[in-house]
Amino acid sequence: MATTAIPGAEPVKGRATPGAKVGAAYLLVCALAAGNLLLAHGMVREQNGVAESVSVAGRLRMLSQKIAFETAYHRLAPPGWRERLRQSRADYQASLDALSGGGSAFGHRLRRPSAALAERLAGLRVEWRLFGADVDLATDPAAADAAGALHRVAARAPALLERAEGVVARMAAEAGASQERALRQMYAVLAADMLLLALAWRLTRRKLVRAAESTFRSLADNSVVGVYIAEDARFRFVNPKMAELFGYDRAEMMRSVGVFDIVPEEAHGLVLHHMRRRLSGEVSEVSYERQARRKDGTLFDIEVFGSRMALDGKAVTIGVILDVSERKRVERAALRAEEANRAYARQLEYNANHDALTGLANRNLLGDRLRGAIAAARRNGKMVAVLLHDLDNFKVINDSLGHAAGDLLLANVARCMNEAVRESDTVARLGGDEFVIVMPDVARPEDAVAVAEKLLQVLSQPFVIEGQKVYVRTSIGISLYPRDGADEQTLMKNVDLAMYRAKQQGRGRLSFYTEEMNSANRARQRMEVELHNALERGEFLLHYQPKLDTRGGRVTGAEALLRWQHPRRGMVGPADFIPLAEETGLITLIGAWVLREACRQTRCWQLAGLPGLSMAVNLSACQLQRDELLPLVREVLRESGLAPECLELEITETAIMRDAEEAVPLLVELKAVGVRLSLDDFGTGYSSLNYLRRFPLDSLKIDRTFVSEIHSGMNEGTIITAMIAMARGMKLRVIAEGVESEEQAEFLRAHDCHELQGYHIGRPMPAAALEALLRAQRAAFELTAS
Numbered sequence: 001m002a003t004t005a006i007p008g009a010e011p012v013k014g015r016a017t018p019g020a021k022v023g024a025a026y027l028l029v030c031a032l033a034a035g036n037l038l039l040a041h042g043m044v045r046e047q048n049g050v051a052e053s054v055s056v057a058g059r060l061r062m063l064s065q066k067i068a069f070e071t072a073y074h075r076l077a078p079p080g081w082r083e084r085l086r087q088s089r090a091d092y093q094a095s096l097d098a099l100s101g102g103g104s105a106f107g108h109r110l111r112r113p114s115a116a117l118a119e120r121l122a123g124l125r126v127e128w129r130l131f132g133a134d135v136d137l138a139t140d141p142a143a144a145d146a147a148g149a150l151h152r153v154a155a156r157a158p159a160l161l162e163r164a165e166g167v168v169a170r171m172a173a174e175a176g177a178s179q180e181r182a183l184r185q186m187y188a189v190l191a192a193d194m195l196l197l198a199l200a201w202r203l204t205r206r207k208l209v210r211a212a213e214s215t216f217r218s219l220a221d222n223s224v225v226g227v228y229i230a231e232d233a234r235f236r237f238v239n240p241k242m243a244e245l246f247g248y249d250r251a252e253m254m255r256s257v258g259v260f261d262i263v264p265e266e267a268h269g270l271v272l273h274h275m276r277r278r279l280s281g282e283v284s285e286v287s288y289e290r291q292a293r294r295k296d297g298t299l300f301d302i303e304v305f306g307s308r309m310a311l312d313g314k315a316v317t318i319g320v321i322l323d324v325s326e327r328k329r330v331e332r333a334a335l336r337a338e339e340a341n342r343a344y345a346r347q348l349e350y351n352a353n354h355d356a357l358t359g360l361a362n363r364n365l366l367g368d369r370l371r372g373a374i375a376a377a378r379r380n381g382k383m384v385a386v387l388l389h390d391l392d393n394f395k396v397i398n399d400s401l402g403h404a405a406g407d408l409l410l411a412n413v414a415r416c417m418n419e420a421v422r423e424s425d426t427v428a429r430l431g432g433d434e435f436v437i438v439m440p441d442v443a444r445p446e447d448a449v450a451v452a453e454k455l456l457q458v459l460s461q462p463f464v465i466e467g468q469k470v471y472v473r474t475s476i477g478i479s480l481y482p483r484d485g486a487d488e489q490t491l492m493k494n495v496d497l498a499m500y501r502a503k504q505q506g507r508g509r510l511s512f513y514t515e516e517m518n519s520a521n522r523a524r525q526r527m528e529v530e531l532h533n534a535l536e537r538g539e540f541l542l543h544y545q546p547k548l549d550t551r552g553g554r555v556t557g558a559e560a561l562l563r564w565q566h567p568r569r570g571m572v573g574p575a576d577f578i579p580l581a582e583e584t585g586l587i588t589l590i591g592a593w594v595l596r597e598a599c600r601q602t603r604c605w606q607l608a609g610l611p612g613l614s615m616a617v618n619l620s621a622c623q624l625q626r627d628e629l630l631p632l633v634r635e636v637l638r639e640s641g642l643a644p645e646c647l648e649l650e651i652t653e654t655a656i657m658r659d660a661e662e663a664v665p666l667l668v669e670l671k672a673v674g675v676r677l678s679l680d681d682f683g684t685g686y687s688s689l690n691y692l693r694r695f696p697l698d699s700l701k702i703d704r705t706f707v708s709e710i711h712s713g714m715n716e717g718t719i720i721t722a723m724i725a726m727a728r729g730m731k732l733r734v735i736a737e738g739v740e741s742e743e744q745a746e747f748l749r750a751h752d753c754h755e756l757q758g759y760h761i762g763r764p765m766p767a768a769a770l771e772a773l774l775r776a777q778r779a780a781f782e783l784t785a786s
């Protein structure tokens with residue numbers, strides 16, 4: 001678009017619209033065209049009139065000759081000659097009259113002749129009159145000089161013809177002049193037309209430009225977007241909004257602000273690029289987003305729509321600028337929200353696949369990796385090794401050092417495992433202290449053994465946790481694809497059996513899965529079912545092992561020990577089924593039965609004349625649930641009628657330390673019920689003096705391993721002596737278990753051990769046997785007393 005300079009132009013107000021102007025110009029041109037047509041029509045009519053006169057004059061020539069001819073030959077008396085002669089003379093007269101004064105002749109309407117022509121016609125009329133007189137005489141049979149008249153007619157005819165031709169010639173000359181004149185008029189009219197058209201076009205164009213400029217200005221002034229025209233990187237025009245957007249005064253912006261003043265440095269290249277593309281004509285328009293700088297230096301987001309135009313013959317850029325800060329802010333917020341969502345999804349996915357404590361793969365991811373490794377091994381004919389690790393003494397460490405230290409230890413173990421294996425291997429934590437390593441692409445079983453031994457070695461090094469050296473031992477089970485299972489579930493089940501076997505073999509070992517393990521497992525499963533049935537079928541029974549009071553030298557109590565009278569396998573000891581009962585949770589039911597039966601039996605004996613007898617009952621770690629144990633103990637005592645102080649609950653040091661903090665309130669409440677509490681297997685766990693003080697215990701039961709050291713050459717009983725002294729110092733009764741010889745009994749008596757228990761005192765025995773023993777003892781004492 002070409003236009004005049006926009007900056008100085010004033011808006012046009014109250015004027016006709018460009019559309020009206022164009023309409024007016026169009027009407028003017030139409031009127032001109034109509035005038036031209038009328039003019040042409042007049043000229044054609046004029047020319048036609050001349051032609052008609054010439055045609056009539058031509059007839060005159062022909063009629064004069066015809067009359068002369070008919071006059072000359074009338075003597076031959078052709079029929080109708082008189083009539084024809086009269087008609088020809090009448091036609092001649094009418095034509096001459098029409099030519100001379102205007103009127104009709106031969107169907108033509110003739111105009112009045114010019115003066116010159118009229119003069120010639122007058123001459124012709126005189127000649128015609130003379131000619132007519134001679135014709136009358138020549139054709140009158142009575143006339144005397146008819147022959148002389150005929151002779152004059154023949155002589156006058158050429159003169160008449162000549163005069164008529166003179167008229168025609170004059171007419172032709174006048175017609176030519178008239179045509180010349182008409183042409184000149186036509187040219188003049190055409191020139192006027194063109195002039196008028198040019199004027200109209202120029203007028204209309206100027207109006208249109210002014211109207212366009214006015215429209216542009218009105219639009220720009222009221223626009224809610226910034227509008228600019230830039231020439232040579234300077235603003236030639238900015239609208240109020242543009243100035244407002246950038247924080248300038250409008251005049252100031254046009255006067256002293258350059259295009260690049262509102263473009264941050266980093267966007268200079270971009271702006272220059274778009275400007276050049278437009279100005280070079282490479283593109284007609286551009287649209288892009290960028291940052292812009294306000295007068296105060298702050299940045300905001302804009303969108304530019306630009307194109308090119310010609311202004312006063314120069315190429316300039318024209319553009320529209322939109323403040324898109326808000327949109328961008330929303331977009332950025334949406335982007336951030338999306339990114340946060342993605343991060344959250346990634347985190348969720350990570351959490352779903354990783355162990356929170358160690359960052360290792362969890363069971364979920366392990367399953368995926370193992371399935372993938374199996375699929376790859378199936379294709380390339382390799383093996384996959386699954387190594388299951390279980391930290392042997394983690395529970396004890398966790399209980400004694402606390403959970404925070406336990407967590408730290410697990411994290412350290414995880415790190416060591418990760419470092420010991422290849423990148424392609426997967427180390428996963430299944431929970432607790434169980435870790436699994438999946439090794440894809442294993443060529444030989446020995447490769448898995450090598451890794452397992454390396455791990456045993458690495459993990460045998462002490463970890464320093466909270467300033468203390470901590471030793472862990474791990475048992476490792478190994479199963480191999482495809483030898484030990486074709487799918488993930490089978491491999492995991494079998495590696496579990498292998499690990500179980502490694503633990504049984506003495507811990508700190510590794511064990512491959514074998515088919516026998518599976519059969520052992522099946523046996524275990526069978527036993528589980530049988531254990532369920534055993535309770536219902538009454539296959540459990542209690543044996544009682546006596547406890548000897550060293551002061552009085554009498555059996556004053558007993559320990560209830562569970563036995564399973566198996567229908568096929570005979571008497572089964574607790575060591576063979578209690579771990580399984582603990583694993584399956586059946587121990588709760590079985591333990592309740594033991595407590596009920598032991599109390600019932602003790603009360604029976606008391607009622608049967610064996611008073612003062614106390615009964616010790618073993619509790620598993622899983623039974624130490626406050627909500628279940630307390631009501632059970634209360635109920636059993638109420639049911640049996642046994643005095644609480646006659647019941648002693650034996651809890652192993654390991655079980656109590658599993659959650660020592662939880663154990664304290666439970667023990668306090670049990671103590672409040674009135675029962676006695678004994679710490680079993682003392683010396684095998686990790687109880688601290690601090691806890692020993694906090695537990696409301698009545699007695700410590702020294703583990704048989706310490707008793708066996710008496711006179712064994714090892715320590716010579718120094719540890720047990722210290723244990724007894726310590727217990728006594730804490731006002732606790734001391735019971736030594738596993739007393740198998742008189743020497744041991746003697747030693748323990750000599751060191752003030754309160755009670756002795758062991759094969760030397762009495763093996764675990766059926767109720768009837770213990771009753772007999774107690775009765776015999778009572779009889780012996782009664783005898784001694786009397």
Ligand SMILES: Nc1nc2c(ncn2[C@@H]2O[C@H](COP(=O)(O)O[C@H]3[C@@H](O)[C@H](n4cnc5c(=O)[nH]c(N)nc54)O[C@@H]3COP(=O)(O)O)[C@@H](O)[C@H]2O)c(=O)[nH]1
Pocket residue numbers: 545559560561562573574575578591594618619620680681704737738739740757758759760764
């Ligand atoms: N939670 C429960 N645990 C129970 C229950 N009944 C028994 N047990 C625990 O089972 C473990 C094995 O018990 P058992 O086979 O009965 O062995 C006991 C004794 O026979 C054995 N003992 C006793 N004196 C000697 C000895 O001089 N030498 C020797 N080698 N063994 C001996 O010790 C077992 C009793 O130990 P303790 O409980 O520490 O006093 C065993 O851990 C039982 O606790 C039950 O009902 N619930």
